[in-house]
Amino acid sequence: MKTPIYLDYQATTPVDARVLEAMLPYFTEHFGNAASRNHPFGWKAEEAVDTAREEVAKLIGSSSKEVVFTSGSTEAINLALKGAVEMYGDSDHGKVKGRHIITSLVEHKAVLDVCKHLEKNGCDVTYLTPDKTGRVSVEQIAEAMREDTLMVALIWGNNEIGTINPIREIGALCHEKDVLFFVDGTQAVGKIPVDVYADNIDLMCLSAHKMYGPKGVGALFVRRRQPRVRLVSQIDGGGHERGMRSGTLNVPSLVGFGEACRLCRENLEKEMAHTTGLRVRLEARIRASLDEVHLNGNADHLLPGCLNLSFAYVEGESLLMGINNSLAVSSGSACTSASLEPSHVLRAMGVGDDLAHSSIRFGIGRNTTEEEVDFAADRIIETVKRLRDLSPLYEMALEGIDLSSVEWAGH
C-alpha cells in the first residue's frame, strides 16, 4: 500500500487507464480539427466528438443534441445562469420571465459567485438555508417562488458533505410553475442514477475530472423539448456547439470524457455498491473506537463515496497535521482557500465553528480498497485519541461537566 492514501475524490479523480488509452491517438495520429469539414483528418475528429457526445447523452438520459461541451462545470454554470438571464431576464419568451433566482447557501462557489455577479446586474437572488443535514426541501422552494422567478439553481450531490437534494420533486414543481431548473450535477453524474428527463431538469452541468476523465472538459445539458431552453452564448467566435459555445473543441479530452461516461454507465451499480460499502465500513470502524463523532450530511440521502465527519474536542489544524503525511483528505476549514474560515456549507447547516474546523471529508472512489479505508480509519482514531488525551475540555466532558455552563477565567 502506497501512502499518502488518496481520499479526496470530490476534489478530483485520477484519469482511468482505459480513458487515457482511448485519448492518446487523438493527440498525435488523429489530430484533426473537428470543425474541418473538407478532409478525413477533420472527419475522424468529428466522428470521435460525436461518439463522446453520444456517451455523455446516454449517461444522463438526454439526446446528443442537448449536450454542449465546455471546459468544465464552472464554465457550464456561467453559461447556464448568465445565458438564461440574458435570454429570458427582461423579455417575455413564453411564460418564462423575470430576474429572480432561487438557489441555496450550500452551492459550490461557482454557482454562488455567478449569482453574486448576476445580483450586480439587476437580478434578485434568494439563498435558501438548508436543514441541518444540508438538504433543501420542495416546500422551501415552493415558498420562495414568485411571479418573476426565472430559475431555480440547485446542487444535486453536495461536494463537501455528500447530501443529495430531492431533485426530481423540485424539478416537477419548477415545471408546474414554468420556472427553469438548473442542476449542478458535477458530483452526482456517474455516481448515482441520473436521467434528466425523468428528473425534470432543464439545464445541468457535469465535469470529466470528477468522474475519472481529464481536467478541463465538461458539458452543459440544455433541454430541447418541453420546454426548449435557449441561452445567450457567453463565448462567441465561430458558432461551435450550436452557437452556444465557440472555440475549437478539445478532441483528445472529449474522447476521454466520452470513455469516462461509458465506464461510469456500464459500472454504475457495481461502483455504487463498492463505494457505499467502503464508506459504511470507514464510518463504522471510526465510530467503534471514537465517541463524539458527528456526521455532516444526510445519512439517508448521501453520495455513495462521500463521508464528512467532525471530531469534537480536537483542534482542526492539529488533526490535519496529525494525518497529513498518510492521508490526502479535505477539511472543513481549509477547503475554501488558504484562509481559516470555516466552510460556508457547514456554516449554513448550523455547524458551530469548532466542529466545522475539526471536520474531515473522506472521498472514496473507484480505486479505493478496504485496506486503505482501514488504514485511514486507524490513522484518524490514533490521532483523535492522542489529541483528546491532551485536551482538558474532553476530560471535563467525560466527567459530565456541561461545558456551556463553565465560567472561564478571564471572561
Ligand SMILES: *Cc1c(COP(=O)(O)O)cnc(C)c1O
Ligand atoms: C468541481 C465542482 C465544480 C467545478 O467544476 P470544474 O469542472 O472543476 O469547473 C462545480 N460544482 C461542483 C459541485 C463541483 O464539485
